[in-house]
Amino acid sequence: MARATLKDVAAAAGVSVSTASRALADNPAIAPATRDRVRACAADLDYQPNAQARALRSSRTSIIGLTVPSLVNPFFATMAHVIQQEASRHGLSTIISSTAEDPAQLATSLGTLASQQVDGILAVPYNGSDDAFTRLPMPVVLVDRELPDAGLPTIASDPRPGIDAAVAHLLERGHHHIGYLSGPMTTSTGVGRLAAFEEACGRHGVDKREIHHGGFDRAEGHQGTLDLLDRGVEAIIAGDSMMSVGALEACHARQVAIGRDLALIGFDDNSTMRLQASPVTVIDQNVADLGTRALHLLIDLMSGTSPPPAPTTPTTLIIRPSSDFTRRRHHRD
Structure with missing residues (x-):
């Protein structure tokens, strides 16, 4: 009969292999009741730790x-x-x-x-x-x-659900000229989020879209927002946390009223996004x-x-006043 393994003990105790290992090593992070249950299962299965594995564990830091x-x-x-x-x-x-x-x-x-x-x-x-x-x-x-x-x-995380929902939300509120603050193409997130934005715009039939190619930092978000505002966008989606902060700074500097003059959607939920006069809609990665x-x-x-x-893990859109207003087209004409 094959010898019981640590995996067998973990399955019998209803815990992960890592938890079973720590329980048998008397790790204080494991609850006493769990340690007792794992030890009882090990005894029932006549589990004998591998000597080589035990030696390797002893050298861990x-x-x-x-x-x-x-x-x-x-x-x-x-x-x-x-x-x-x-x-x-x-x-x-x-x-x-x-x-x-x-x-x-x-x-x-x-x-x-x-x-x-x-x-x-x-x-x-x-x-x-x-x-x-x-x-x-x-x-x-x-x-x-x-x-x-x-x-x-x-x-x-998968940027597509959150970005697709963001583009659809902007169009529903009458924001048809959309700008995007893109991250660097030297990162998978920069590449993936830009592709998700392009796909969403194509799928939902965006009238006009503008892209500022930048980097994941505040200064790029600031400069990119000024650039997009000069191109006449009605809404901006930022591709990461720091560019979102830069976008806020640029709007304040230009005296652009977020939630009235411009629809803004940031990336990642944090207190900076929530503590604005017009709290910012975000694409959240959790x-x-x-x-x-x-x-x-x-x-x-x-x-x-x-x-x-x-x-x-899917991204989700958290809607707040910064984008949740209806644009009346004649205001921009």
Whole structure:
């Protein structure tokens, strides 16, 4: 008869393999009742830990690494906070590195984390940074952005539902000349969101559309908004958090009344978007869910399991007064 495995114990106890492993190791992050249930199932199955796996576990550091493009960007700051808090609940410490939207800094950060012998890495990558991940000896999970050719497990959102809903909403309110603040083509999110905007405009028959090609930062959002306003747009969709902030600043500087003179839709929900005279409609990715799911996937991989590919999570449109007004066409004629 085949020897029971850790996976068998986890199934019998109704928990994940990573939880079963931590329970048998007396990890304080696991509830006492769960630890007792896992131990009882292990005893019933006559489970005997593999000596080699036990030796490998003993060399673990209980530290994970996280690289994000920016800690100024509220989306990535929230992601880092969520991951760090959830990791702590699982008895893990987190080393966080900001790579400043620079592939070279990402490569350096990954090398530093590897030299610290972290047990696993969560990373937000850049297009073309595949080589930086090839020699890493520990499990890696990509978050938010994808590297299709790298073959690494990835947790990301699908921009299409949220952007499609945004374009449809603007047209329903009479906003037919729509501008889009696009992120850089060096990121999968920049490419994917622009494609989603183009597809939505084509599907819904937008009269006029304008695109400002920029980057994921406040200054690009500011300059891009001024550019789009000069092109006469009636509505603007921003392609990320920081460009949304830049768009707000540009509108205030031009004395453009959001929710009356211009319909504005931002990306990612945060307090800046809500605390405006005209609270801003947003395309939300649910960053807390993204971060939590990415960490749980990494923990499973660190425990030696091979979970199924994680599906992308849909973006959603949260409608607020900044876009939820009806434009009377004669006001623009």
